[in-house]
Each structure stands twice: as structure tokens, then as C-alpha cells.
Amino acid sequence: MTSRQVxxxxxxxxxxxxxxLVALIILNRWFRLRRSxxxxxxxxxxxxxxxxxxxxxxxxxxxxxxxxxxPVPLAIDALVGWSARVPGERWRELxxxxxxxxxARLVRTNSNxxxxxxxxxxxxxxxxxxxxxDVARLVRLVNDPHAAVHVAAVASxxxxxxxxxxxxxxERLPHLAPTVQAYYASMLRRSRPVVIQHLLKRxxxxxxxxxxxxxxxxxxxxxxxxxxxxTALADHADPExxxxxxxxxxSFPHRESVAALTRLAADAAWEVRAQAxxxxxxxxxxxxxxxxxxxxxxxxxxxxxxxxLALMRFGATGRNALLEVELGADPDARDVAKLILGxxxxxxxxxAA
Amino acid sequence: xxxxxxxxxxxxxxxLVYFLALNSFYALLLLLSIPEIWEQTRLAEDDxxxxxxxSDALPPITMLVPAYNESATIEASVTxxxxxxxxxxxxxxxxxxxxxxTIEQLRHAFDLYEVPRIYPETIPTRPLRAVYRSRTRSRLxxxxxxxxxxxxxxxxxxxxxxxxxxxxxxxxxxxxPDALLRLTRPFLLGREIAAVGGTVRVANNCIVxxxxxxxxxxxxxxxxxVQVVEYLRAFLFGRLGWNRLGGNLIISGAFGxxxxxxxxxxxGYRTTSVVEDLDLVIRxxxxxxxHKVRYVxxxxxxxxxxxxxxxxxxxxxxxRERWHRGLIAAMWEYKGMLFNPRYGRVGVLAxxxxxxxxxxxxxxxxxxxxxxxxxxxxxxVNLSFALLFILVAWGYGMLxxxxxxxxxxxxxxxxxxxxxxLLLLLYASLENFGYRQRTVWWRLKAFxxxxxxxxxxxxxxxKGFATPQS
Numbered sequence: 022m023t024s025r026q027v028x029x030x031x032x033x034x035x036x037x038x039x040x041x042l043v044a045l046i047i048l049n050r051w052f053r054l055r056r057s058x059x060x061x062x063x064x065x066x067x068x069x070x071x072x073x074x075x076x077x078x079x080x081x082x083x084x085x086x087x088x089x090x091x092p093v094p095l096a097i098d099a100l101v102g103w104s105a106r107v108p109g110e111r112w113r114e115l116x117x118x119x120x121x122x123x124x125a126r127l128v129r130t131n132s133n134x135x136x137x138x139x140x141x142x143x144x145x146x147x148x149x150x151x152x153x154x155d156v157a158r159l160v161r162l163v164n165d166p167h168a169a170v171h172v173a174a175v176a177s178x179x180x181x182x183x184x185x186x187x188x189x190x191x192e193r194l195p196h197l198a199p200t201v202q203a204y205y206a207s208m209l210r211r212s213r214p215v216v217i218q219h220l221l222k223r224x225x226x227x228x229x230x231x232x233x234x235x236x237x238x239x240x241x242x243x244x245x246x247x248x249x250x251x252t253a254l255a256d257h258a259d260p261e262x263x264x265x266x267x268x269x270x271x272s273f274p275h276r277e278s279v280a281a282l283t284r285l286a287a288d289a290a291w292e293v294r295a296q297a298x299x300x301x302x303x304x305x306x307x308x309x310x311x312x313x314x315x316x317x318x319x320x321x322x323x324x325x326x327x328x329x330l331a332l333m334r335f336g337a338t339g340r341n342a343l344l345e346v347e348l349g350a351d352p353d354a355r356d357v358a359k360l361i362l363g364x365x366x367x368x369x370x371x372x373a374a
Numbered sequence: 375x376x377x378x379x380x381x382x383x384x385x386x387x388x389x390l391v392y393f394l395a396l397n398s399f400y401a402l403l404l405l406l407s408i409p410e411i412w413e414q415t416r417l418a419e420d421d422x423x424x425x426x427x428x429s430d431a432l433p434p435i436t437m438l439v440p441a442y443n444e445s446a447t448i449e450a451s452v453t454x455x456x457x458x459x460x461x462x463x464x465x466x467x468x469x470x471x472x473x474x475x476t477i478e479q480l481r482h483a484f485d486l487y488e489v490p491r492i493y494p495e496t497i498p499t500r501p502l503r504a505v506y507r508s509r510t511r512s513r514l515x516x517x518x519x520x521x522x523x524x525x526x527x528x529x530x531x532x533x534x535x536x537x538x539x540x541x542x543x544x545x546x547x548x549x550x551p552d553a554l555l556r557l558t559r560p561f562l563l564g565r566e567i568a569a570v571g572g573t574v575r576v577a578n579n580c581i582v583x584x585x586x587x588x589x590x591x592x593x594x595x596x597x598x599x600v601q602v603v604e605y606l607r608a609f610l611f612g613r614l615g616w617n618r619l620g621g622n623l624i625i626s627g628a629f630g631x632x633x634x635x636x637x638x639x640x641x642g643y644r645t646t647s648v649v650e651d652l653d654l655v656i657r658x659x660x661x662x663x664x665h666k667v668r669y670v671x672x673x674x675x676x677x678x679x680x681x682x683x684x685x686x687x688x689x690x691x692x693x694r695e696r697w698h699r700g701l702i703a704a705m706w707e708y709k710g711m712l713f714n715p716r717y718g719r720v721g722v723l724a725x726x727x728x729x730x731x732x733x734x735x736x737x738x739x740x741x742x743x744x745x746x747x748x749x750x751x752x753x754x755v756n757l758s759f760a761l762l763f764i765l766v767a768w769g770y771g772m773l774x775x776x777x778x779x780x781x782x783x784x785x786x787x788x789x790x791x792x793x794x795x796l797l798l799l800l801y802a803s804l805e806n807f808g809y810r811q812r813t814v815w816w817r818l819k820a821f822x823x824x825x826x827x828x829x830x831x832x833x834x835x836x837k838g839f840a841t842p843q844s
Contacts, residue, residue, distance in 0.1 A: 025758040028765065035769045042776045046795065049784050138416055168563035169417055200561040204431035241430075322494045359490045367512035 063090045067099055074115075075107045081118050093124055097146050104149035109180070116150045116180075125150065132158040137167040144173035151177045160189045172201065178208040187212040191219055194238060195231035202234065206241045217246050224250040227257065236265035243272040255281035260290040267293050271300025279306050286312055291321040298324060302331025310335055314342045317354035325353060329361040333369060379754040382745055386755055389742040390763050396731050397770035403615025404777055410614040411675060411785050417563075418556065418676040432558055434462035435631070436535035440527030441467055441545035445474040447682075449483040451545050454585025456511050460554040464513045466531040467545070471500075471521030480516055484508040491517075497529040497642035505534070524627070525643035525650040532634065532642055540637060542651070544628040548577055548587055548680040556677035557631050560670075568662060568669040569632045569655065571625035572677035573609045575788065576602045580680060587680045592794040592801075597690060599801045600809045601683045606798075607778040610785070613673035621724030622671050623659070627651030629679035636662065649700025656708050659720045675786065691816045698736070698820035705729045736817040742767065768806040775802035 067087030073079035088096045104112060119125040131143040144162045147155055155177075162174035163186065175190050187209065194205045209216050223235045224247070236254055239247045251269040254262050267285045270278040282304070285297035298316050301309050313335070316328035332339035340362075347358040361369070437455055441448055448467075455465050469477045480486060486506035500522030508514040517530050528542055541557070543549060553572060560567045578598040581589035593599045616622045625632070627650060637643075640657045647653035655671065662669045684690040705712075705728060712729060714721040746763050749755030779798045782788070789795060 023758070024756060024762055028758045028762045031762060031765050031769070035765060035773060038773055039776065042773070042780055043799070045780055046783050046799070049780075050792070050795075141416075172562060198561065198566070200431055200433050200558070201563075204562060207431055356490065363489045365507065365509065365512070368507055 060092070060095065063087070064095060064099070067091055067096075071099065071103050071107075075103070075111070081115060084115065085118055085122060088119075089122060089124060093128060094142065096124065097128070097142060100149050101145060104180075112149075112180070116152055119150050120152055120154075129155070129158065132162055137165075137170060140165060140167065140170045141173055144170050144177075148173050148176040149180065151181050153181075153183070156181075156183045156186055159183075159186050163189045163193060168201065172204060175205055175208050178211055182212060184215050187215045188219060191216060195234035202237070203241075206238050209238070210242060213242070213244070217242070217244055220247060221250060224254065232257075233259060233261040233265060236262050236269070240265055240269040240272075243269070245273065248273040248275060248278070252277050252281050255285055260288075260293055263288060263290065263293045264296050267296035267300055269300075271303035274304045274306070279304060279309060283309065283312060286316065291319070291324055294319065294324045295321070295327045298327035298331045302327075302334040305331075305335050305339075307335070307338070310338060310342065313339075314346070317346055317357055318351050322353075322357075325357040326360075329357040330369070333361060379752075382749040382752070382754045383759075385745045386742070386749055386759065386763065389738055389745065390766055392738055393742070393763075393767045393770070396735065397766065397774065399727065399731060400612075400774050401770075403619075404611040404774060404781075405615075406618040407611040407614035407781065410617050411610065411781060414614070414675055415785050417559065418674075430461070431562065432461055432555070433539050433561055434464075434537040435460065435539045435541055435554060435558075436531070436537040436634070437463060437465045438528050438531035438535065438540055438542045439465060439467040439545050440470055440524050440531065440542075441472065441476050442470040442521070442524070442527070443472045443474045443476060444545040445472070445476045445479050447546045448476050448479050450582070450585040451548060452480065452484070452514070452585075454548055455543065456513055457551070457585075458549060458554050459551045462537070463554060464515060464536060466515045466517065466534050468517045468519060468527040468531045470519060470523070470527040477516075477518050481506070484514055484516070485510045486516055493534055496533050496638050499526050499530040499533065502530065523645055525645045525647060528650070529642040529645070532637060535634065538634050539631055540634045541629070541631045542627055543679065544681060546682055547574070547628050548582060548585055549629070550678045550680075551586065553629075553677040553679060557674065559674060560672050566668045566670060567633070567672070568636050568658060568667075569625050569630060569671045571613060571622065571671070571673040572629045572631075572679060573675050574605060574626050574628050575609075575678055575680050576605055576683050577680035578683055578685060582680075590788040590794075591791070592789055592797040593685075594797075595685060596801070596804065596809070597687065598683050598685050599797060600805045601690075603775050603778065603798060603801045603805055605683075606782050607775055609673070610675060610778050610781045611774075614675060616724065617672050619723055620670070620719040621727075622673055623655055623720070623724050623728055624652055625655050625671060625673070628681050629677075632658075647700065648703050649697055652700055652704050653707075656704055656711070656720075656725075659717065660708065660711060663717045663720065678788075687812070691812075691819075694813055694816040695820045695823065698733075698817040699824045701728065701733050702820060702824045705733050736814040737821065739767065739814050740818055768810070771810070772803055772806050775805055778802070 067084070067090065070079060070083040070087040074081060074084045088099065091099065107115070125146065128143050128146045131139040134140050134143070140162065143158070144165070147159055147162070151159060159174055159177050163171050165171045165174065171193070178187065178190060190205055190209055194202055194209070197205060220235060220239055223229065224232070224239060226232065236251070239251060247269070251266050254266040255270065257263055257266065263285060267282065270282050282297050282301050285293050286301065288294050288297065294316065298313060301313050313328050313331050317325050319325050319328065329343060332343050335342070343358045343362055346354045347362060349355055439452065439455065444451070452465065452467055467480060469480065486508055488504050489507050491502055491505035500520040503518040503520065506516040506518070508516070515534055517534055519527065519530055532540055541554070557570055557572050560570050575590070576593070576598060577587060579591045579593040580587045581591065592602055613622055613624070630651065636658055637654070640654070640661045643650045644653050644657070684693055705725070708725070711717045711721045712725045717725070742763060746755060746760050750757070750760050776799060779795070779802050783795065789798065
């Protein structure tokens with residue numbers, strides 16, 4: 022093949038590709054315009070019927086007709102959008118009615134799909150439209166390998182009370198990335214009684230590798246029923262567990278908590294000491310003030326900072342202690358006192374959070 | 375044919391094959407970016423952001439904002455940063471010894487007052503002059519320090535930061551309100567994230583109100599206009615394609631989220647580096663691979679930050695020369711990673727691509743022009759061959775640029791006007807005639823200056839953003 026022939030072939034290929042790209046752009050614009058011209062009125066109509074139904078001005082049937090006229094992803098979007106605005110009892114009525122809709126039945130079958138986006142569609146739908154018969158489906162979706170799917174599925178706990186579903190989510194929690202754990206925790210909080218019963222059991226297993234994560238979750242719950250277990254964990258061998266215990270005990274102003282926190286304030290791990298200071302500040306027991314003040318001389322900056330912030334929560338006595346330290350001989354303690362006393366109330370609250 | 379003729383023809387053929395291979399690799403990136411953009415768009419659409427915002431799941435973030443002579447835009451930028459849709463974040467602005475009134479602007483706009491500066495200096499930096507908090511904005515912390523460059527400012531901000539994730543943002547960058555929220559999506563999806571990059575778009579000619587881009591418009595002038603296409607190409611298919619190949623080497627310094635513990639573990643940004651973001655990401659790859667940490671550094675396209683690009687050829691030349699100098703320096707500095715299987719796909723794929731595809735490209739392109747012209751004039755290369763060279767080097771490049779416009783059009787469609795779309799297509803076509811050759815020349819100069827001058831930051835003159843007509 023000569024260079025002239027190669028040139029012709031390359032030019033031809035590039036020309037065709039160029040024409041195809043321009044055609045693609047034009048077709049895409051045209052298709053979008055047509056689609057929005059077709060779908061926008063339907064979307065507006067579905068929205069209007071949903072609004073009227075929410076105000077009890079139209080029967081449920083109108084909403085179902087409106088949703089059925091939308092493509093499935095748009096119908097699910099509309100449902101997710103409206104779910105937060107319609108009261109629980111009326112929403113359950115809609116969810117029950119959707120059970121008999123053809124498109125909703127089709128979406129439910131997607132829980133077994135091999136394609137993650139289909140399962141995601143199903144999970145999103147069930148997060149707002151699940152009925153008791155969907156529990157098995159949801160448990161499967163909560164255990165889905167794709168993060169987007171199980172994150173969407175766990176949101177169903179906002180509306181559903183189901184022990185198997187709650188336990189499935191709770192068992193998955195320790196194996197998730199920290200941010201996802203926090204999200205699961207916020208969902209699980211709604212099923213408090215079941216969660217607490219299960220946590221009480223799990224927190225007793227001292228050798229469980231998932232113990233730090235369950236303890237962390239227990240901290241988020243700040244549930245008085247867990248106080249005793251968390252106090253016992255203050256002497257656990259794993260520093261990660263002791264950190265969580267130190268964090269948790271701040272929510273329980275109890276003499277046993279104070280005693281445990283006093284021990285933790287002398288822990289070998291600085292992270293534990295820092296958390297203990299934070300919790301001692303939350304409890305603000307006057308007997309612990311000298312201990313917190315002494316921590317301003319800790320070797321680790323974070324412990325000193327936490328101690329300084331804690332002192333501010335002791336009221337006038339804590340503030341006076343900081344003022345004294347600010348004029349004292351220890352340079353580290355003096356610096357922290359100066360920093361804390363210089364912070365405005367808002368910054369102080371943010372720092373302390 | 376004489377020996378000389380053989381050499382000329384052989385060199386030309388080799389250069390032709392080089393461009394064919396390089397552009398084919400770009401085409402591969404483009405193909406890989408298609409499923410990636412589809413997946414990311416789907417995830418972005420399906421996220422229930424309101425639900426996320428109401429939960430306390432989102433990790434707290436510190437925004438690091440180095441500012442050097444940013445007086446024209448600093449108030450609008452910082453105000454916009456302070457009103458993002460995110461629950462827990464702080465903004466640390468570092469005035470890097472500006473020669474203009476940046477610090478006065480900040481002091482006046484945010485009612486700053488001095489506070490004692492005590493936090494551990496994890497990474498050494500140039501001395502701080504003062505630390506300020508704001509009476510009106512509790513999220514804001516301002517550091518005033520002696521001039522030490524962008525990397526030094528970022529390190530100072532890292533030292534002062536309180537949160538586990540840090541995001542480096544240029545002071546002239548306008549971040550979309552939900553960008554932080556979107557940027558944390560990979561963390562919510564539970565992957566082992568070391569860093570996340572978002573999209574940087576060109577703000578020139580866009581309408582900006584209260585520090586927000588309210589109307590995206592393509593610049594009417596050629597120079598910034600072509601840069602819109604360049605940015606689309608770099609972000610929409612370059613980095614998305616690398617997501618699939620597992621070797622993103624650039625998380626933009628103008629908009630990138632990092633885990634602070636990893637950044638401090640590698641000693642923060644290197645003040646001696648010319649392009650600090652590239653250097654940081656390569657060192658982070660090296661550190662994480664060496665310590666056998668499982669991680670990913672994805673780029674996600676939907677969080678958007680807008681930045682002003684140079685409108686004058688002089689400043690653009692300095693910027694491009696500096697970028698290329700940084701690339702050369704990084705490739706030289708980390709040559710031990712090149713083709714080294716110990717560093718996985720980064721060592722075997724990404725580093726060689728950046729070294730031979732990106733770094734050497736201007737040298738080879740110029741060589742191609744010289745040899746082709748020489749060969750043509752001496753009658754050793756026929757016209758068909760010369761045209762073939764042009765088609766492979768430029769025509770292929772033009773097609774890739776148009777593809778980037780197509781990707782933008784089918785996915786995010788920030789430019790709604792038909793006129794803007796036509797302008798983008800026009801710029802994508804014109805890019806190869808004049809603009810490309812100028813960037814080749816600027817990048818070529820980097821080879822010379824890298825040995826002669828060491829690293830020197832160019833000055834960027836900001837003209838401020840356009841505001842809507844009342």
C-alpha cells in the first residue's frame with residue numbers, strides 16, 4: 022500500500038468519524054429536546070396530583086395514574102422526592118397501593134438482577150415504598166456487594182420496622198468504611214429497641230474483632246441502657262475499645278462513669294486520654310477539675326487542647342483555672358490556656374464538638 | 375535512496391508511529407471513560423443528597439486556600455466557600471505574604487481578629503505572622519505568613535486544619551454549592567479512598583453572582599476558549615479513563631480532596647516542587663504502594679469548581695512552561711518508579727505514559743515538523759506522507775477534542791446555548807492550527823529552563839469575574 026493510499030484511508034476514516042460526531046451532537050440535542058417536551062408535562066402532572074393527594078384534595082388513583090405515565094426512574098425519583106413531605110400513614114397507603122402497580126412489581130423483580138443499576142433502582146424504590154413482604158428482598162439488598170445498592174437499601178429502615186432487616190444492617194455495620202458506618206448508624210438509630218438488645222449481646226463478647234465498631238456505634242446512640250456495658254469496656258485491652266468507652270461515658274453523668282474516666286485520664290494511649298478529657302468536660306463533675314487542670318501539662322498537644330476545652334465547660338471555676346494557668350510557669354499549658362481563652366463562643370462550641 | 379534519505383524517512387515513519395500510538399492511547403482512555411462517565415452520572419443522579427445532609431455520616435473537611443495577590447477575587451471566593459452545602463467543614467485561608475491588599479480585604483470583609491497561634495507544626499513552614507478568626511464566620515481561619523510559595527501555604531494550612539480530610543482549593547476558584555457533598559460520594563460508597571479529584575472548568579466569560587457561576591458561557595476569545603476544550607479533554611476523558619486503568623497521577627491542585635493522615639505521612643506538599651499537585655500525588659502513590667496500603671484515587675466528574683484561565687499569551691506561556699517543567703522534574707525525580715512493577719499500574723502504565731507520552735511529546739512533535747519539512751524540501755518525503763503525518767498528529771487530536779465536547783454534551787451539559795456548543799466545536803477544530811504549535815513551543819522551552827533556572831513561579835494577573843448586568 023502506498024503512502025497516498027494510506028492517506029486516503031486515514032482521511033476517509035477521520036472524515037466519517039468527524040461527521041458521526043457532529044451528527045451525534047445534533048441528534049443528542051434533538052433527542053433531549055423531544056424527550057423533555059414529552060416528559061415534562063407528565064412530570065408536572067404527576068407532581069400536581071401528588072401535591073393534591075397530599076392535601077387530601079384528590080384520590081390516590083390519580084397519583085398512581087400519574088406515576089404510571091412516567092418512565093420508571095422518573096417515577097422513583099418522584100416517590101423519593103415526595104416521601105419526605107407526606108406524613109407516614111398516608112405514605113403507607115400509597116406504598117400499599119403501589120404493590121399492585123405493574124411497574125412497581127417489575128421494579129421489585131430487579132432485586133435479583135445481575136446488573137447493579139437495576140438493583141439500585143429496586144433499592145431506591147423499596148427505600149420509600151417497601152411493604153412487610155419486601156423484607157427478604159431488602160435483606161438481600163442490604164447485603165449487596167455494590168455500595169450504592171446497600172446504602173440505598175438501608176434507607177428503608179427510615180420507614181420500616183423489621184427485626185431481620187435491622188439485624189442484617191447491624192451485622193453489616195462493622196465491616197463497612199467509616200463514612201458508610203456513620204450512615205448506617207444514623208439509619209439504625211430509628212430501630213432503637215431492637216438495636217439496643219442486640220448491642221447488649223455483642224458488647225459482651227470481649228474477643229470479638231468487631232467490638233470497637235459496635236462500641237463506636239453505641240457511642241452514637243448515647244443510650245442509658247448501654248452505660249454499664251460501656252463502663253465495663255473502659256478496662257478492655259484494646260485501646261480502640263477504650264477510646265470508644267471514654268467517648269461514650271461523657272453522655273452518662275454517673276459516679277461509675279466518673280470513676281472510669283478518672284482511670285482513663287491516666288491511660289497509656291494519648292487518644293484515650295484526650296477522649297477522657299472531652300468526656301470529663303461533658304460531665305463537668307467538680308471533683309475532677311484538678312485532674313483536668315493537670316492534663317493541661319500532658320505531653321501531647323491534643324490532650325492539652327481537650328483538657329482546656331473541657332475546663333471551659335466547668336463554668337466560672339474552669340475559666341478561672343485557665344486564667345491562672347495562662348499566667349503560670351508551664352509554657353505548654355500556658356499556650357493552650359491562651360488559645361482557649363482567645364476563642365469566641367461559637368468557635369469554642371465548634372472546637373468542642 | 376541515500377543514507378541521509380533513509381534516516382529522514384525512517385525518523386518520519388517512527389514519529390508517525392509514535393503519534394499513532396499516543397493518540398490511540400488517548401482513544402483508549404476515551405473509550406474507557408465512556409462506561410465510567412455513565413456509571414458516575416448514574417450514581418450522581420441517584421444520590422439522595424438531602425438524606426445524606428441530614429445524616430451525620432459525612433466526614434468533616436478542611437478547605438485549604440492559599441492566596442497570593444488575590445485581592446480582586448478573594449472576598450467573593452471565600453464567601454462562596456463559606457456557604458457551601460456541607461454540614462461540617464472549615465476554611466483555612468493562607469495569605470502567602472501577598473504584595474497587594476489581600477489580607478486587608480479579608481480583614482475588612484470577614485471582621486477578623488487575631489488569636490494566639492498554637493497548634494503542632496506537623497510540617498515545617500515559613501514563619502507565621504498572625505492567625506485570625508472571624509467574628510462573623512466561625513468556620514473561617516486566616517493565616518498570614520511570610521511568602522513561601524503555594525506548597526508552603528498549603529502545608530501551613532494543613533498544620534492548622536482540624537479535620538481528617540483536606541481539600542486544596544485555589545483562592546480564585548469558585549466551588550459549586552454541592553461540590554463538597556458530591557466529592558465525598560466515594561467515601562460513602564465505601565472504597566479505600568486516599569484522594570478524590572473533581573472537575574475544574576473555565577470561568578472566563580461565565581456570569582458570576584455572589585461567588586457562584588450562575589450562567590456558564592464559553593469565552594468568545596480564542597485563547598481562553600480553546601482552554602475550555604483542553605480542560606474538558608483533560609477532565610472528562612483523560613482522568614476518567616485513568617480511573618479504569620487505576621493510575622490517576624494528577625488530582626488538580628485547584629480542587630482535590632485528600633486524606634490528611636496520608637498527606638502528613640509523606641511530609642505534605644514539597645516546597646521545592648514546581649507543580650506541587652503532581653508531585654504530591656506521585657509521592658502518595660509511592661508511599662501507599664511501598665507500605666502495601668490498599669487505596670484508590672478516583673476522579674469524579676460531577677463536583678465542579680470554576681477557575682479563571684489566562685487570557686494573555688504571555689501568562690499562558692508562563693503557566694504551560696511551568697506545568698511542563700514540573701512534569702519533567704517529577705518524572706526525573708521519581709524515575710525509579712518508571713516500569714517498576716512494585717508500583718503496580720502506576721509504575722508500569724501511568725508513569726511511562728506521562729514520561730513518554732506527555733513529557734517527550736513536544737520534543738518529538740517538533741522533531742516531526744523539522745524532519746518533515748526537511749524531507750519535503752529535499753524531496754525525500756512525498757507530500758502524501760507529510761499530509762499523513764499532519765492527519766495522524768493533528769486530525770486525530772482534533773477528533774479527540776470533539777469527542778470531549780460530545781462527552782460534555784451527553785453527560786453534564788453545562789453550556790446550554792446552541793451558540794456555545796458551536797463555539798466549543800469551533801475551538802476544538804481550531805486548536806490544532808496555531809494554538810497547538812504555540813503550546814508545543816512553550817513546553818519545549820521548559821526543557822531548557824528546567825536545567826538553567828530551577829523552579830520559579832509565574833505571576834497570574836487576575837481580572838476578577840463578570841457579574842450579572844442589573
